Amino acid sequence: MKLKNSWTLAIKALKKNKLQTALTMTGMTIGVATVLTMIALGSGAQTAIQDQVRSAGMNLILVTAGNYQMKQDKPADEGIEPAAYLRQPHKATLQTATYNPHQKARFVLAFHPEDDPMAIHDHPTSRQRLGDSEAGLGAAATLTIGDANEIRKIKGVQYVSEGIHENAHVTFGDTRWFTRMHGDDVSQPLIRRAWTFPHGRYFNKGEEKRAESVVVLGQIVSEKLFGTNNPVGKTVSIWKQPFKVVGVIGSGSWMLQPAPGDDQFDAIYMPVTTVQKLLNLSKLNDITITTESTGDVTRVSKEITELVRKRHNIGATMADDFTVTSQARKALQGGGMRPDVSAAVTGNVSGLEKITLSQLGKTLDRASETMTALLTSIAAVSLLVGGIGIMNIMLLSVSQRTREIGIRRAIGARSKDVLTQFLFEAATLSVIGGMLGIAIGCFASGFISKLVQWSTNISLPAILISFTISAAIGIFFGYYPARQASQVLPIESLKHE
Amino acid sequence: MSSVISIRNLTKTYQMGDIAVHALRSVSLEIAEGEFLSVIGPSGSGKSTLMHILGCLDQPTSGQYFLNGRDVSHLSDDEISRVRNQQIGFVFQGFNLLTRTSALENVELPLLYDTSSDIPASERKARAMAALESVGLKGREHHHPNQLSGGQQQRVAIARALLNNPTLLLADEPTGNLDSRTSVEVMNIFQKLKDERGITIVLITHEHDVAAYGSRIVHVKDGQILSDEPNESRRMAHGELAQMAPAGRTA
Numbered sequence: 001m002k003l004k005n006s007w008t009l010a011i012k013a014l015k016k017n018k019l020q021t022a023l024t025m026t027g028m029t030i031g032v033a034t035v036l037t038m039i040a041l042g043s044g045a046q047t048a049i050q051d052q053v054r055s056a057g058m059n060l061i062l063v064t065a066g067n068y069q070m071k072q073d074k075p076a077d078e079g080i081e082p083a084a085y086l087r088q089p090h091k092a093t094l095q096t097a098t099y100n101p102h103q104k105a106r107f108v109l110a111f112h113p114e115d116d117p118m119a120i121h122d123h124p125t126s127r128q129r130l131g132d133s134e135a136g137l138g139a140a141a142t143l144t145i146g147d148a149n150e151i152r153k154i155k156g157v158q159y160v161s162e163g164i165h166e167n168a169h170v171t172f173g174d175t176r177w178f179t180r181m182h183g184d185d186v187s188q189p190l191i192r193r194a195w196t197f198p199h200g201r202y203f204n205k206g207e208e209k210r211a212e213s214v215v216v217l218g219q220i221v222s223e224k225l226f227g228t229n230n231p232v233g234k235t236v237s238i239w240k241q242p243f244k245v246v247g248v249i250g251s252g253s254w255m256l257q258p259a260p261g262d263d264q265f266d267a268i269y270m271p272v273t274t275v276q277k278l279l280n281l282s283k284l285n286d287i288t289i290t291t292e293s294t295g296d297v298t299r300v301s302k303e304i305t306e307l308v309r310k311r312h313n314i315g316a317t318m319a320d321d322f323t324v325t326s327q328a329r330k331a332l333q334g335g336g337m338r339p340d341v342s343a344a345v346t347g348n349v350s351g352l353e354k355i356t357l358s359q360l361g362k363t364l365d366r367a368s369e370t371m372t373a374l375l376t377s378i379a380a381v382s383l384l385v386g387g388i389g390i391m392n393i394m395l396l397s398v399s400q401r402t403r404e405i406g407i408r409r410a411i412g413a414r415s416k417d418v419l420t421q422f423l424f425e426a427a428t429l430s431v432i433g434g435m436l437g438i439a440i441g442c443f444a445s446g447f448i449s450k451l452v453q454w455s456t457n458i459s460l461p462a463i464l465i466s467f468t469i470s471a472a473i474g475i476f477f478g479y480y481p482a483r484q485a486s487q488v489l490p491i492e493s494l495k496h497e
Numbered sequence: 498m499s500s501v502i503s504i505r506n507l508t509k510t511y512q513m514g515d516i517a518v519h520a521l522r523s524v525s526l527e528i529a530e531g532e533f534l535s536v537i538g539p540s541g542s543g544k545s546t547l548m549h550i551l552g553c554l555d556q557p558t559s560g561q562y563f564l565n566g567r568d569v570s571h572l573s574d575d576e577i578s579r580v581r582n583q584q585i586g587f588v589f590q591g592f593n594l595l596t597r598t599s600a601l602e603n604v605e606l607p608l609l610y611d612t613s614s615d616i617p618a619s620e621r622k623a624r625a626m627a628a629l630e631s632v633g634l635k636g637r638e639h640h641h642p643n644q645l646s647g648g649q650q651q652r653v654a655i656a657r658a659l660l661n662n663p664t665l666l667l668a669d670e671p672t673g674n675l676d677s678r679t680s681v682e683v684m685n686i687f688q689k690l691k692d693e694r695g696i697t698i699v700l701i702t703h704e705h706d707v708a709a710y711g712s713r714i715v716h717v718k719d720g721q722i723l724s725d726e727p728n729e730s731r732r733m734a735h736g737e738l739a740q741m742a743p744a745g746r747t748a
Contacts, residue, residue, distance in 0.1 A: 005609045005610075008609065009609060012598070012602065016596075016597045016598065403593075404595055404596075406593075407593045407594075407595060408606070408610070409554075409578070409581075410552070410554060410581060410587050410593070411581070411582065411587075411606050411607050411610060411657070412578050412579065412581045412582020412583070412607055412610040412611070412661075413578060413582075413610045414574055414575050414578040414579075414610075414612075415574050415578075416574075416575070417578075417610060489555075490554045490555075491549050491554045491555045494554070494589070494593065
């Protein structure tokens with residue numbers, strides 16, 4: 001017999017016993033709805049924890065061009081300290097290294113004239129050429145988009161954004177504003193997290209790929225040039241070039257208020273490719289990386305260091321021509337501490353990131369994993385109850401329908417036909433029940449997150465898993481009753497009243 | 498005439514705890530094509546066991562059973578189910594229709610279990626409708642068994658039994674639950690099937706006046722055949738119906 005016919009028979013049988021069908025299905029529905037809600041709550045909590053850690057920038061890694069680095073007294077372990085490759089026998093307190101593939105010798109300078117912020121130069125300083133990111137003698141622009149693309153392939157890396165930073169005059173009509181200009185990747189808003197778009201959007205992949213002349217204004221820039229008007233669609237002029245405004249960036253966090261000169265909202269953003277084309281550059285100032293897990297920062301930093309060293313053909317005894325920094329180190333350096341003190345701390349405490357990040361990150365990850373596991377096991381129990389409900393009803397149904405089975409057998413149903421029919425009935429019950437459960441689960445978790453402000457997270461895999469489990473339970477718990485049904489002897493069942 | 502059924506030294510023994518119950522003791526029987534055989538005997542005589550074995554619902558303890566020349570006494574479940582589906586039609590005392598299922602759906606059931614061919618739903622419906630029409634139930638195809646009278650239910654069962662054009666129709670006390678007029682109506686259908694379509698019919702009953710519609714009567718008692726002879730004084734249902742006072746459609 002064709003499976004289609006078994007299906008037809010199963011559906012007809014279920015329609016015959018509507019109340020029973022509805023009750024059994026309800027059991028399954030509740031089971032699946034519970035599973036989905038629990039997974040949603042669990043992974044919501046996990047995401048919330050990770051979000052908090054990440055918004056503190058704990059998963060951020062910054063690779064900057066050039067190497068301007070405190071010499072460490074103690075050698076760093078596991079090579080995550082960029083200076084680990086540069087072992088000098090003598091103790092210099094301040095050291096600058098340049099990278100030059102044609103020249104093997106290194107300059108060791110105590111001070112560079114351009115490092116004095118008060119000095120007035122008659123030539124464009126490296127600070128002006130490349131922005132102030134780690135400008136100095138070591139600040140050679142050595143990073144490329146190719147480096148960034150390779151970093152994207154490292155396991156555990158979440159987002160990668162190339163960065164070129166310059167100062168620029170933005171002009172609209174008669175109004176002019178001097179601000180920071182960032183050439184970035186489309187993933188920048190995902191890295192920043194706390195951004196909102198009061199108008200328009202960020203530039204997209206296509207615009208980045210085609211290096212289009214589009215610009216996203218920070219809120220301060222937008223206010224200075226357009227007041228309260230919506231600038232989206234207007235054309236501003238940067239370096240006498242027309243740029244189309246596609247969006248305005250505002251702050252999504254009360255902790256981060258836009259202020260003039262803040263480098264984030266008093267700034268303009270455009271695709272890194274556009275900036276490279278416009279300024280005829282092929283190098284980057286820096287690459288910003290986030291990791292998927294906070295616990296991975298140390299490992300990813302190390303891999304990035306190795307990767308970039310390899311790509312830049314840096315021999316084992318030569319210094320890096322780039323610097324890998326993670327947010328913890330940065331926070332320590334910028335945390336209101338006197339620069340010399342923080343330099344001493346970061347320079348001398350080896351494996352600092354390892355202690356703070358690995359341990360904190362892994363502890364948090366583990367805590368949320370435990371929570372998810374707990375919720376999932378509760379949910380699994382409710383699914384089991386749903387499954388046993390199906391088995392119970394199907395077994396009851398087999399004994400109730402013994403006569404019906406006998407009639408079918410007399411008419412020519414093989415025992416495998418009876419088996420298939422009962423299996424299909426159970427599977428239909430659980431699958432339809434499961435789908436209802438998914439709907440209710442989505443609704444319930446939305447309701448919970450509205451009502452008690454818990455974050456919930458319903459992912460497609462969670463839905464697929466719930467659906468698969470419900471179908472599997474139907475078949476698993478439906479098999480025994482179906483087998484019982486198929487083994488009923490035709491003559492016995494016909495005698496049955 | 499060729500034998501539709503040929504059974505040789507058929508025995509069936511049930512084990513009831515320590516006691517062995519001999520339902521059939523070495524029964525041999527030949528039934529030719531187009532015969533209307535009545536098996537008569539008191540309850541416990543083994544006639545129901547005989548019918549179950551003839552209908553491939555049960556298997557003999559020993560002996561051979563040839564149906565249309567093929568030994569069907571020890572076939573696999575798949576094969577025996579196919580034999581039941583294709584070659585045998587059942588009519589029972591209790592009608593054995595699926596409850597809460599329309600007459601039409603009951604009748605088309607054998608086609609759903611037909612492994613040999615994939616019959617589209619429209620054709621299944623058409624054939625079931627034709628079968629219902631042939632037993633005089635046109636217009637009642639969407640009635641459920643509990644909306645039909647006993648006679649009508651039995652006619653639905655007959656339509657179902659005939660749907661796959663079986664060579665053998667097995668009827669187990671088909672009139673047991675029916676009044677005398679509808680009993681005669683059912684017998685009339687059987688006799689017409691025998692005369693017009695040449696279907697072999699085996700009728701199991703304990704009533705002599707019902708057995709009298711058959712062309713041959715076999716007496717069974719204590720698991721053995723007592724007598725086996727042609728029925729000289731055959732009752733003709735068609736004539737009896739004509740003589741009866743016309744009654745209402747619902748019996």
